[in-house]
Amino acid sequence: MIELDTTDRLILRALTEDATQSASAIGRRLGLSQPAAWRRIRKLHDSGVIKAQRLDLDHEKLGFGVTVFLGVKLATKGRVSLEDFERAVSAIPEVQTVEHILGLYDYRLRVVARDISDFERVLRRRIMTLPGVGNVEANVLLSEERRPGPIG
């Protein structure tokens, strides 16, 4: 685990908003020299605090009007391995995320579709035919906010 000081936190916050900013642009904003900003950015990457980058795309403009979260309970027959289910579900292009969780459900899937009838097609042809699927609960996403988190 790594401890961040206030300057590190400000840099991290800036990069979560726009990761394409150069070290000199960030340095100018925070009153640091380019090399000092570069060293701190390097540290955030090397220590694994920044694990990846993600494109934030406008789903509607790309024709994806519907996002649905599915809670999937596997049928308790013990014949299907978790690995088989995970491999098959991860291969579906409309499934954006797969999370293994403990509680009411075994897996949570984030599924995108063009509209509700397209979602029905994905659900029937792709999800319900997965090995071992039992109960499925659907919640249609209305709004989503990603918060900065405890970095001050």
Next chain:
Amino acid sequence: MLDDTDRRILRHYQHAPHLGPAELADLAGVTPATCARRLDRMQATGVIRANCAMIDWRALGYEVEVSLRITLDKTQVRAFDEFLEAARNVPEVIEIQTFLGRVDLRLSVIARDMAHYQDLYRRAILTLPHIADIEALMHVARIKSDEVLPV
């Protein structure tokens, strides 16, 4: 609005958002000038909203992630607004989603360990307004998390 070239660039860019226009152009099989121009246009028209760094909260000592599925008391007219406003003030809440379905909302909450989570839950979560019911789901693993759109 988007043609096949735009979509091809987007497909590659989603899988490797750290690449610059020149490297991306190579992958997508277009000239660097074309690639830069297409990216500029997709940013200007808002198709690409941002390219964000993703934080690994574990590297910062947050070992626990819990999903809280919340049902609100909808007899209160301002229940959603007041709940959302209060939830935004809890720094450990890293995601807020609203739904049409069996639950109204989901919060993603991170904590340093179970003791910290217990404290947060009692002090900051249970005190949020208009909660009728809460279910907690513990994250075990992320199998797929790239959030790539099949463009």
